[in-house]
Amino acid sequence: xxxxxxxxxxxxxxxxxxxxxxxxxxxxxxxxxxxxxxxxxxxxxxxxxxxxxxxxxxxxxxxxxxxxxxxxxxxxxxxxxxxxxxxxxxxxxxxxxxxxxxxxxxxxxxxxxxxxxxxxxxxxxxxxxxxxxxxxxxxxxxxxxxxxxxxxxxxxxxxxxxxxxxxxxxxxxxxxxxxxxxxxxxxxxxxxxxxxxxxxxxxxxxxxxxxxxxxxxxxxxxxxxxxxxxxxxxxxxxxxxxxxxxxxxxxxxxxxxxxxxxxxxxxxxxxxxxxxxxxxxxxxxxxxxxxxxxxxxxxxxxxxxxxxxxxxxxxxxxxxxxxxxxxxxxxxxxxxxxxxxxxxxxxxxxxxxxxxxxxxx
Amino acid sequence: xxxxxxxxxxxxxxxxxxxxxxxxxxxxxxxxxxxxxxxxxxxxxxxxxxxxxxxxxxxxxxxxxxxxxxxxxxxxxxxxxxxxxxxxxxxxxxxxxxxxxxxxxxxxxxxxxxxxxxxxxxxxxxxxxxxxxxxxxxxxxxxxxxxxxxxxxxxxxxxxxxxxxxxxxxxxxxxxxxxxxxxxxxxxxxxxxxxxxxxxxxxxxxxxxxxxxxxxxxxxxxxxxxxxxxxxxxxxxxxxxxxxxxxxxxxxxxxxxxxxxxxxxxxxxxxxxxxxxxxxxxxxx
Numbered sequence: 001x002x003x004x005x006x007x008x009x010x011x012x013x014x015x016x017x018x019x020x021x022x023x024x025x026x027x028x029x030x031x032x033x034x035x036x037x038x039x040x041x042x043x044x045x046x047x048x049x050x051x052x053x054x055x056x057x058x059x060x061x062x063x064x065x066x067x068x069x070x071x072x073x074x075x076x077x078x079x080x081x082x083x084x085x086x087x088x089x090x091x092x093x094x095x096x097x098x099x100x101x102x103x104x105x106x107x108x109x110x111x112x113x114x115x116x117x118x119x120x121x122x123x124x125x126x127x128x129x130x131x132x133x134x135x136x137x138x139x140x141x142x143x144x145x146x147x148x149x150x151x152x153x154x155x156x157x158x159x160x161x162x163x164x165x166x167x168x169x170x171x172x173x174x175x176x177x178x179x180x181x182x183x184x185x186x187x188x189x190x191x192x193x194x195x196x197x198x199x200x201x202x203x204x205x206x207x208x209x210x211x212x213x214x215x216x217x218x219x220x221x222x223x224x225x226x227x228x229x230x231x232x233x234x235x236x237x238x239x240x241x242x243x244x245x246x247x248x249x250x251x252x253x254x255x256x257x258x259x260x261x262x263x264x265x266x267x268x269x270x271x272x273x274x275x276x277x278x279x280x281x282x283x284x285x286x287x288x289x290x291x292x293x294x295x296x297x298x299x300x301x302x303x304x305x306x307x308x309x310x311x312x313x314x315x316x317x318x319x320x321x322x323x324x325x326x327x328x329x330x331x332x333x334x335x336x337x338x339x340x341x342x343x344x345x346x347x348x349x350x351x352x353x354x355x356x357x358x359x360x361x
Numbered sequence: 362x363x364x365x366x367x368x369x370x371x372x373x374x375x376x377x378x379x380x381x382x383x384x385x386x387x388x389x390x391x392x393x394x395x396x397x398x399x400x401x402x403x404x405x406x407x408x409x410x411x412x413x414x415x416x417x418x419x420x421x422x423x424x425x426x427x428x429x430x431x432x433x434x435x436x437x438x439x440x441x442x443x444x445x446x447x448x449x450x451x452x453x454x455x456x457x458x459x460x461x462x463x464x465x466x467x468x469x470x471x472x473x474x475x476x477x478x479x480x481x482x483x484x485x486x487x488x489x490x491x492x493x494x495x496x497x498x499x500x501x502x503x504x505x506x507x508x509x510x511x512x513x514x515x516x517x518x519x520x521x522x523x524x525x526x527x528x529x530x531x532x533x534x535x536x537x538x539x540x541x542x543x544x545x546x547x548x549x550x551x552x553x554x555x556x557x558x559x560x561x562x563x564x565x566x567x568x569x570x571x572x573x574x575x576x577x578x579x580x581x582x583x584x585x586x587x588x589x590x591x592x593x594x595x596x597x598x599x600x601x602x603x604x605x606x607x608x609x610x611x612x613x614x615x616x617x618x619x620x621x622x623x624x625x626x627x628x629x630x631x632x633x634x635x636x637x638x639x640x641x642x643x644x645x646x
Contacts, residue, residue: 050540050544051543051544052540052543052544071543071546072540072543072544073543073544073545073546073547077544078544079540079541079544081537081540081541082537083535083537085535085537085538085540085541086541087538087541087542087555087556088560089556089559089560089562098545098547098555099544099545099546102545102546102547102551103546147541147545
């Protein structure tokens with residue numbers, strides 16, 4: 001087992017650069033999730049680690065060994081593909097055993113390893129004799145993971161392994177992957193565009209946008225202190241509300257478009273006093289004000305009842321900024337109703353409207 | 362048909378039977394002709410029911426279908442069919458082997474002039490064998506391959522159609538399969554042998570059927586390069602039997618040989634029918 005080091009990794013296709021110098025050190029046994037919108041370079045980055053794409057610049061080291069020039073088979077990795085990539089003409093057993101056969105392991109050991117992996121993944125003996133097309137999506141997914149496990153690699157690479165499954169199975173397999181990774185303790189890199197998968201699976205998240213690392217950190221850290229507008233909007237569902245605002249001259253409060261003032265927590269925006277900022281507030285950090293107080297009088301437009309939660313969409317202020325609330329439990333509001341809001345000062349995020357970077361604290 | 366009217370059923374069946382009759386009648390006449398004596402055959406009207414001479418005729422066709430001529434020994438249909446079989450198998454096998462390897466190179470390897478190579482192969486599709494038959498003959502003659510199996514087979518092996526078909530088959534194989542194999546440590550040859558070949562099994566079978574018949578029915582090329590009676594293919598043999606000058610052609614023997622010549626392609630089609638249909642229709646990889 002071993003960690004993975006990415007040092008200023010760059011990928012270019014001709015003149016277009018798609019990955020712009022990624023630095024990251026993944027510890028032994030860590031589960032790193034790379035997340036980002038489609039086309040952000042996350043799969044390319046994973047494929048460079050796997051050795052399926054050439055590295056245009058920088059270095060990748062697995063277990064302290066620079067692997068830039070090594071073939072995928074020599075890197076001691078295993079990969080799970082989005083469409084599973086099982087060999088359609090081989091039985092499940094042969095699919096899992098193929099890599100070991102090529103390595104020239106003795107038959108008895110191959111058998112032992114495949115049986116063990118099948119046991120871990122709860123694949124019945126009778127399934128091992130079937131062809132991939134006779135399996136359900138979830139079973140194929142398991143076989144693909146089994147093929148990775150039998151290799152006993154230093155690193156697992158997952159390329160959106162759950163996106164071909166239906167919603168229910170996805171939740172179940174997500175849990176299984178997490179348990180599996182924890183019990184095997186193998187360093188894993190997991191690529192997804194699904195932020196729920198990212199939040200639940202990873203020890204750390206890398207948010208990638210247009211080939212640049214926007215933020216790297218623990219899931220909760222990214223949720224609580226997003227480093228940029230992009231991360232703030234990407235992590236969390238429903239997405240964070242963004243409102244154009246202005247910090248008062250004394251730095252003690254925020255002036256909202258409607259003229260409402262929101263007090264800022266101590267020392268929150270000292271440096272940004274008098275500046276235009278983008279205010280970010282998560283839907284779950286807004287509440288209806290109880291006794292006549294409150295700021296940002298929300299014009300309710302649509303109410304979505306989710307059972308456990310209620311989502312209230314509307315707009316407020318002179319520029320009719322859109323705002324979404326997430327309230328616990330069931331609430332009934334009518335469209336057109338005006339709702340004064342309470343804002344929790346300790347859950348405000350201020351961003352520079354030009355650079356998109358987080359301002360202070 | 363969605364409709365279920367009786368006259369419609371009858372009508373469709375009549376059309377079908379008519380179609381079958383039109384296709385099958387000449388073959389039936391051939392068979393009938395192969396079961397009579399020559400004397401019965403040349404009388405008017407020609408018999409339309411099988412006669413009693415079938416065993417005799419077929420035995421003679423197999424033993425000495427082409428009678429002794431000036432300076433040549435008699436040669437039986439058995440020998441000719443063996444020659445045809447060698448040629449047809451050689452052409453089918455050779456074409457498949459060459460074109461599957463060429464397609465593998467074109468699809469899976471990035472090398473200079475890859476597309477040039479592909480288009481060069483592709484434009485040979487535009488030229489029928491007949492157009493380049495003289496230069497080909499010259500080359501084969503200079504190489505001393507006249508009257509040999511090699512001469513019969515090798516010039517007909519290159520195939521743009523088959524290369525093109527395998528290219529399409531390989532393009533339909535998901536890239537991830539090749540990548541998974543790379544991660545599993547399979548080199549290019551292993552990948553080809555363990556994964557691509559089994560995956561193209563049905564396509565190979567379909568192509569084999571088509572090419573076997575193509576090879577079996579070759580006419581112009583064997584006609585050009587075989588003189589030795591020992592090297593005659595059955596198609597050329599039948600043609601030679603007709604060329605008797607002023608003598609009476611032995612129609613009953615010729616017809617028996619014709620029926621015999623039809624059997625191997627029919628056997629190939631029947632035995633590989635399942636794979637053949639799968640290979641032409643199956644898209645799931």
